[in-house]
Amino acid sequence: MEAKSSVKAPLLAVENLGVCFTHGAMQAHALRGIDLEFFKEEIHGLVGESGSGKTVTSTCIMGLLQSPPGEITSGKIVYDGVDMVPLPEPEKRLYRGRKIAMVFQEPGKYLNPAFKIGDQITEMLILHLGLDKKAARERAVHLLDLVGLGKDGRVLDSYPHELSGGMKQRAMIAIAISCDPGFLIADEPTTALDVTLQLQILRLIKKLKDILGMAVLFISHDLGVVKEVADRVSVIYAGRIVETSTKGKLFENPLHPYTKLLMLSIPSAQRRGVRLATIPGRVPDADKTPEGCAFHPRCPLAIERCSRENPSLGDFEEGHRVACHRAGESWIN
Secondary structure: OOOOOOOOOOOEEEEEEEEEEEEOOEEEEEEEEEEEEEOOOEEEEEEOOOOOOHHHHHHHHHOOOOOOOEEEEEEEEEEOOEEOOOOOHHHHHHHEOOOEEEEOOOHHHHOOOOOOHHHHHHHHHHHHHOOOHHHHHHHHHHHHHHOOOOOOOOOOOOOHHHOOHHHHHHHHHHHHOOOOOOEEEEEOOOOOOOHHHHHHHHHHHHHHHHHHOOEEEEEEOOHHHHHHHOOEEEEEEOOEEEEEEEHHHHHHOOOOHHHHHHHHOOOOHHHOOOOOOOOOOOOOOOOOOOOOOOOHHHOOOOOHHHHOOOOOOEEEEOOEEEOOOOOOOOOOO
16 A cells, blocks of 8 residues: 655645736736645745735735736646636636635725724624624624624624724734635734734734635735744745745744845844944846846855856745755854
8 A cells, every 4th residue: 555645735826827917018027937736734924025926926816817918928826725716707706705714904095984893803704604694794803803892793893994004904804714714814914003912903803713614825026024924934035035934934044135134124122223234226127137146236155156047946945945056054143
C-alpha cells in the first residue's frame, strides 16, 4: 500500500498569478508571477509598501478584478482543488461570501448607510445559506456577540452612522464570517483605527481564526502589525513575492534587503534615539518596472547582475524562500 504524504495541502493556492491593466497603448503589469499558499487555521501576512500589489492580489482572489481594464494574464487561483480563474461569474458568486470573504480597510465605505446592520447580515444568510428571516436574525445576534458587540440586539437594529469606527469594523467582520467561510481576507483592517482598537481587532481576528478554523490572508504595509498577528509572512514588491517564511524565521533572519529595510523602519524601544532607516525612492509604477530585480535602483547591495537578471523565488533554507542574488548578505557594519 502506498504511504500517504505527510505534507499538508493548502486550502487556497495562488500560482504564477499575472495581472495587467491596459489603458490605450499603455500596459501596467501590476502582478508579475505571484505564488502564495494559505493553510487552514493559519494567518498569512502579506506586507509591502503602497503600490506593491497587495490589494490587486486580494481582488483577484475574491474574483472582483474589473475587466477591462484589468486582466489576469497568467496563473491559477486554486481553492480546495478548484481553479477559480476560468469560472463563469455565476459560479464565482457561489464562492464569494460563502467560501471566501473579505474585511475591508474602511468599513464606513462598505456598510450600506440606508440599511440596519442586522439587515446587512441577514441578507447574506438568506442568500447563501437559505435561512428564513427568523433563523437569520437569530444567527445575526450570535455573530454580533461573537465579535464583541453584545447579544441584546442594539447593534442589530442600528444604522452604520450610529456606530463608532471600531464597532463598524466588528460589524464588517460579523458580515464576513456570517456564512462560515473557509478563507478570510483582511485588507488593512486596522489602518483607520487608533492603537487600542487596532490591538482589539487583531486579537479578534486571531480568536475567530481558531474558533472557525479559517485560513486568513492579512494584508498590511506595517511589519509591526503583521508580527503581532501572522503565523507566516510574505513580502511583496512591485508585483512579485520577494521573501516568504514563517514569522519566526523571517523576523529572526530576514534575507532580502527590502525586508531588512522594512524592519529597520519599525520604531523600537531598544533603538530609542537612533534614526529610523528609510528606503530611498519609491515603488516603481507598474508600467515602468525596471529590468532585472525591480528593487535594484533602491537596494544598498545592488550589483550589475541585479540590473540584468530578475532573481527567481527559491529556497534559501527549508521553509524560507527569497528572490535575491545576494540573499542573506548585509551592508550594515
